[in-house]
Amino acid sequence: MAQHAISFVFGPFRLLAARHELLAQGVPVTIGQRALDVLLALVRRHGELVTKDELMSAVWPGLVVEENNLAVHISALRKILGKTEDGKSYLQTVAGRGYRFVAPVTQEDVARAVVPPVVPVEPKDAPHNLPQLLTRLIGRSDELGVLQEHLKRHRLVTLTGAGGVGKTRLAIETGRQALPAYPDGVWFVDLAPIRGLVAALVAEVLGLGHASGSAGSLAAVLKGQQRLIILDNCEHVIAESAALVETLIRTCPELSILATSRERLAIAGENVFRVPSLPTPDATDALTAQAAQRFGAVEMFVERAAALGEGFALTNQNAAIVAAICRRIDGIPLAIELAAPRLRVLSERQLASGLDERFGLLTGRSRTAVPRHQTLQALIAWSYELLDRTEQQMLRRFAVCAGPTSLASIVAVAEPDAAHADVLDLVISLVEKSLILPDRSHDETRYRMPESTRYFALDRLAAEEQHDRHRRHARYFAERFAQATRAFETSASELWLARYGADVDNLRTALTFAFGPDGSRDIALDLVGCSHVIWSELGLMLEHRHWVERARACVTADTPPLTQARLLSWQSGDVKDADDPSDIDDALSAASLYRGLGDAFHEGKMLMRAGAGRLMQDSAQTSTPADHDSGEALLRTARALLAPSGDTKALAQCVSALASARLFADDMGQAQALHREALAITQRLAETEAVAASDGSSGLRT
Structure with missing residues (x-):
């Protein structure tokens, strides 16, 4: 019996709600998923005013986002839809309130089989050697659209990002979609197996022979050709790759290059696109299966888990725990690929709890995966081994910090005797190599390490030094929160939270160490006594109570009166x-x-x-x-x-x-x-x- 789905028809467009797809004259339109969500919300209520709050709740459920995000997607929709036959806009802006879809809409209840999926046909005259992907690319429609635009405007585009984030897959799909623009073809060159002779490998892959094995001779052969060359995994031969690319771009005006690397090539004319992890839902017990599925990381996990043939399905009951799994592995596609097969032997809850031992748990079983992709540990080790000694040391020491951390805090914990500028140079170098992520959502730029990288780096930190760094970290944040408590009395709460709120993960880490078997009771009591305000301002009452009760159980006759007074204070009675x-x-x-x-x-x-x-x-x-x-x-x-x-x-x-x-x-x-x-x-x-x-x-x- 045929299954039925709703479609909305307006002008030359057909919007397939169930398949989340927009067709123009029967051909799929390249459109970001968020923009499509906005369009679907407006079309479903065509003729009605849909407020900005309603749209943001529908498109970003459970998230707090800036209003300009909505404006960006509305602008994208206007460009895609254009004008109706009588020259009018499909969308009407109601100033200060929201938007209205004003064009006539016909709703149809049709069998899904009536509208078969359209498979793009690659031009026969566009040669390529692009690998055939065995699974579909999930959650990257926005990125694909942006990259197509970048390639139209720039002849050198470099995809950077953390290991396993999906740079290679995204580059391959970008190349596949770009085939019509390059009559001489799209060529994929994997540099991972080599340690030199980059130009020779490119010449060999392009079938140009050993005579083209130098940068200059290769450029001479390629001059005048309209090709796209994808150079994959440049990071370990970064200098040689950059030199080759610079020669080719300067000499061959019709040639384009799409590179993937943990760090940019750093040459003139380079356009850098940082590939993010797949989005994950925020923590909430009220998360539904429908809301969770809208996030790329969850969608990918569900698809990979369902493919195991074990009857897995996303439900309202397991949506929150699946979302937690995806958050714990940072929404990294490779980590999702490694995690999903564990459901053959573990429940969702067991998998989530087991991620504390993630390197033992996330062991691949793919016989065809390259060695560095067979385990999460091997993948990060690949990046770690490319660092110099000072960068490796900084990565290990920075791993003691948790969550978004200010530069001043990094200096205090990792390199207290070094100049801020020297530490900043090391941090920027690790950001360039995609091992540390900048976080600009606070009053100052902060830096954080993906959790998987942090586990790896902590494992590389010698036991004696790890204890010393954790103690230094705990003492520093006890002093920082003492300062924060003093500042609170004369600071606007909003600005105060902007300065100190992001430090709560570091506070948790410091408390866990201080109360642990190798910790310090004195530091633990200071941390609790000086951190009442932050728990109160963040509304974390139960967590606050937990730490206060642990601290008060440690009070003895020898505890200094000031410490006792601070523990008794309970800052404004919020506990x-x-x-x-x-x-x-x-x-x-x-x-x-x-x-x-x-x-x-x-x-x-x-x-x-x-x-x-x-x-x-x-x-x-x-x-x-x-x-x-x-x-x-x-x-x-x-x-x-x-x-x-x-x-x-x-x-x-x-x-x-x-x-x-x-x-x-x-x-x-x-x-x-x-x-x-x-x-x-x-x-x-x-x-x-x-x-x-x-x-x-x-x-x-x-």
């Missing part, structure tokens, strides 16, 4: 309920310890916490205004202790709490005055933060 009696007791105990240390500001913060808790307890009871004196008295004492430090968030909170106390006492005039005072403090803080941001200064000075 416990604000009216929890034990939280009030902790705050009063911390206040007493701070009083003994002569720290009036933090004594005031703790009295404010205790006073606010008492006030909430009192307000829940049927009482007279006089019964609120205990909480209000604590708040007034706290205010007196906080005020000498100037405008701070703590002072604003304390004044606001006093306003609530007056409101409970039916003193409306005083309550309003105190609220205005709290607001004025907050406004002055915002103005101070703007000035501090301009000169790089921030933080509470006591």
